[in-house]
Amino acid sequence: MNPPALAQGVRFRRSADGQGVLLVPEGVVNLNDSAAAIVELLDGKRTIDAIAAALGERYGMDNAVVRSDVEDLLQRLAEKMWVAEAATAP
Amino acid sequence: MVSRPLSLLAELTYRCNLQCPYCYNPLDLSAYRPELDADAWCRVVDEAAALGILQLHLSGGEPTLRPDDLCSIVERARRREIYTNLITQGTFLSDELLDRLVLAGLDHIQLSLQGAHAQLADSFAGAAVHERKLDALVRALQRDVAVTLNCVLHAGNIDGIDDVIALAERFGVKRLELANAQFYGWGLRNRAALLPSREQVDRATASVQGARGRLRGRMEISYVLADYYEVFPKPCMHGWASRFLTVAPDGRVLPCPAAAAIATLTFENVRERGLAEIWQHSAAFNAYRGTGWMAEPCRSCDRKDIDFGGCRCQAYLLTGDAGATDPACSKSPRHDLVGRAAVGSSAAMLPRRP
Numbered sequence: 001m002n003p004p005a006l007a008q009g010v011r012f013r014r015s016a017d018g019q020g021v022l023l024v025p026e027g028v029v030n031l032n033d034s035a036a037a038i039v040e041l042l043d044g045k046r047t048i049d050a051i052a053a054a055l056g057e058r059y060g061m062d063n064a065v066v067r068s069d070v071e072d073l074l075q076r077l078a079e080k081m082w083v084a085e086a087a088t089a090p
Numbered sequence: 091m092v093s094r095p096l097s098l099l100a101e102l103t104y105r106c107n108l109q110c111p112y113c114y115n116p117l118d119l120s121a122y123r124p125e126l127d128a129d130a131w132c133r134v135v136d137e138a139a140a141l142g143i144l145q146l147h148l149s150g151g152e153p154t155l156r157p158d159d160l161c162s163i164v165e166r167a168r169r170r171e172i173y174t175n176l177i178t179q180g181t182f183l184s185d186e187l188l189d190r191l192v193l194a195g196l197d198h199i200q201l202s203l204q205g206a207h208a209q210l211a212d213s214f215a216g217a218a219v220h221e222r223k224l225d226a227l228v229r230a231l232q233r234d235v236a237v238t239l240n241c242v243l244h245a246g247n248i249d250g251i252d253d254v255i256a257l258a259e260r261f262g263v264k265r266l267e268l269a270n271a272q273f274y275g276w277g278l279r280n281r282a283a284l285l286p287s288r289e290q291v292d293r294a295t296a297s298v299q300g301a302r303g304r305l306r307g308r309m310e311i312s313y314v315l316a317d318y319y320e321v322f323p324k325p326c327m328h329g330w331a332s333r334f335l336t337v338a339p340d341g342r343v344l345p346c347p348a349a350a351a352i353a354t355l356t357f358e359n360v361r362e363r364g365l366a367e368i369w370q371h372s373a374a375f376n377a378y379r380g381t382g383w384m385a386e387p388c389r390s391c392d393r394k395d396i397d398f399g400g401c402r403c404q405a406y407l408l409t410g411d412a413g414a415t416d417p418a419c420s421k422s423p424r425h426d427l428v429g430r431a432a433v434g435s436s437a438a439m440l441p442r443r444p
Contacts (some may be wrong), residue, residue, distance in 0.1 A: 009198045009236020011173060016142050023173035025198045025238050025265055026312060028096045028144050035215070081264055081310045 002085040004074055010082045012039050016021030024082055038073050042083060048074070092331075092370050092379070094142035099336040099347055100131065102160065104151040108179055109216030109441035110204065112242050113283055114274040114348055115151065119443075122340040128159040130361070132166040134337055137365040139170035149177035151339065157187050161194045168195030175200060180226035181219050192235050199230050200267065202240040206253035214246065215411040227261060238265035243294060243316075251294045253303045258309065268298060269314035274348040276442045278407060283439045291316045294433050318428045322393060323400025323416040330378035330402050335369060343368045345375055347402040352412045378402050383413055387421045 006012060011023045020036025022029040031039060037058075041051045052067035059066075077083040104119040112179045116122075126134070135146065153176065155158050157264045160176070175198040176191065183201075191199075201223065205211035205360065208220035230237045239261075241247070241254045251268060258266045273281045286294075305311070317324045327334045328344050336344040341359040344350055350357060355374040369375060373414045377383065381394050388399040399405075400416020408417045408427045415422040 007236070008234070011197065013144070013171060015144060021144060023144055023197070025175065025200070025236055029296065081307070 003044055003047050003050075003053045004042050004083050004085060006039070006042055007082055010040075012036075022082060024080075029082075033075055034069065038070050039077075093333070095335050095369060096143065096333045097145040097147060097335075098134075098138045098143045099147045099149060099334065100134070100153075100163065101150050101339050101347065102131070102148060102156050103162075103339050106150060106152040106442070107155075107181060107217065108152070108219065109443060110214055110242070111276060111280040111439040111441055112271040113212075113276040113442045114272060115442070116275050116350055117279060119151075122338055122342075125156075126337075126341045126360070127338045128156075128162045129366055131159065131163045132343065134360055134365060135163060135166045135170060135172065137360075139167075139172055141366045141369060143172060143227070145173045145175065147175045147177055150183070152179055154178050154187060157190075161190045162189075163189060164194040164196050165213040173197050173295040178202070179215075179219075180223045180230075181217075183226035183230060185229060188229060188233055188235075192233050196235055198236040198238065200238045200240050201227055201230060202242065203227075203254070203257075203325050205241065205247040206250050208345050210247060210250070210315065224261070227263075228264070231262060236265070237263065238267055239263045240267040240269065240270050242269050243286070244271040245286040245290065246284070248286045248290050251297045252301075252356040254304075255297065257309070259305070263309065265310050265312070267312045268294075269316070270294075270316035272314075272317070274351070274403060274407065278441070279356070280439045285318065286316065288319050291319050291420075316399075317404075317416075317418040320418065321420045323397050323404075325397040326401035326404070326416070329380070329398035331375040332379070332398075335365075337365075343372070345378075346398045346401075346403055348401075348407075349374075351403060352406045354406070354412060378413065385413065385415075388415050388422070391421065 009025050014020055020031040037055060041054060048070055052063050052070050054065060056063040056066045074083055103125055104122050148160060164174050174196050174198055180201045203211060203223055204214040208301045211220040212218050239258050267424050271277050271284050277284060280305045298311055302311050331345040336347045337360060338344060342357045343360055344357055355377060357374050358368045358372050384394060384399055388394050400419050402412045405414040405416050406412035409424050417424045417427040
């Protein structure tokens with residue numbers, strides 16, 4: 001699949017107190033730290049493997065475990081239509 | 091400590107060229123003048139950003155009746171990293187205005203229809219605008235901005251819900267909001283004509299559930315419940331003065347867009363006091379903040395942190411006491427007030443007027 005990206009009308013930012021949030025058409029969604037770390041890397045260029053590798057290295061975790069967490073989160077965000085595949089491969 | 095608000099609803103004007111009978115705007119529309127000018131709104135945006143606001147909803151009335159001011163406000167909000175959402179009925183969305191809004195950084199447009207078919211939809215809008223709205227929808231969908239199509243449901247159009255969903259599908263809409271009418275302002279005035287029967291609501295709810303399953307991953311459908319037929323009240327505004335605030339066209343700051351109807355409260359104005367001060371210290375905001383104000387049956391209810399006693403405005407409008415349990419709650423001693431509401435589309439509707 002193409003690299004994942006935030007859907008149109010969805011933005012990630014951190015609030016004044018550092019909380020990672022998704023700004024979506026329906027409102028403001030608070031993200032926990034691990035979800036925020038994943039979402040922050042969704043730029044439409046990094047593949048799921050690249051995201052898993054970057055996070056695995058950062059937190060000293062096994063890439064396969066991280067990859068499964070990334071896939072789970074993306075699946076849930078895709079169901080709400082907050083992430084999509086990037087339109088074209090990089 | 092008082093929590094930070096997340097979202098601000100900016101009501102640029104209560105003027106509108108349509109006459110939807112379910113409008114939640116107040117009946118005394120002309121009392122909200124003079125309107126804040128663009129400079130004052132930009133100052134509100136700056137103060138909102140400093141207060142931690144993350145989303146700005148631009149509404150009214152019809153906000154595109156002030157196109158230049160609207161673009162200036164969107165641009166300022168974008169500069170402050172605030173997400174911007176335009177809530178419009180779309181009749182003034184020219185190519186030029188759409189392009190200017192997208193350039194200014196608008197994130198999202200919510201465009202409303204009154205139904206799936208022109209004749210019926212136009213009868214509620216009070217003008218022949220349905221085709222023009224569809225044209226605006228197409229042109230919005232072609233641009234670099236997210237779009238939600240919205241339709242308010244009531245006794246007169248709720249049976250056509252499947253056609254609204256089919257229309258959204260046909261136009262390639264990715265987000266659809268189907269919202270049962272809530273009874274405030276003109277909507278409350280017209281409640282007898284607008285309130286659907288329980289059977290109508292049940293059929294509509296089943297349609298939404300079916301469509302959600304069928305369209306999963308292609309269209310996100312959000313559904314605003316008909317609180318008169320629910321067991322528990324809506325968690326209105328996620329609690330009074332907890333996450334949301336509204337600035338009315340004249341600068342009055344409200345915890346909820348319908349709150350000005352509560353005659354027992356006095357609302358302060360951004361022309362006279364800063365937004366942060368009003369949020370933290372105004373008596374009206376603190377009146378129903380948290381759960382300390384609650385009486386029974388809310389006080390001892392295990393859902394008081396889930397639905398916050400329901401809607402303060404609805405409690406006031408139906409019982410005369412803004413501190414009462416929302417009568418939409420089945421535990422309310424005045425639940426008869428919603429149960430007894432007359433159902434029947436034969437009642438005459440009073441079109442909203444400016």
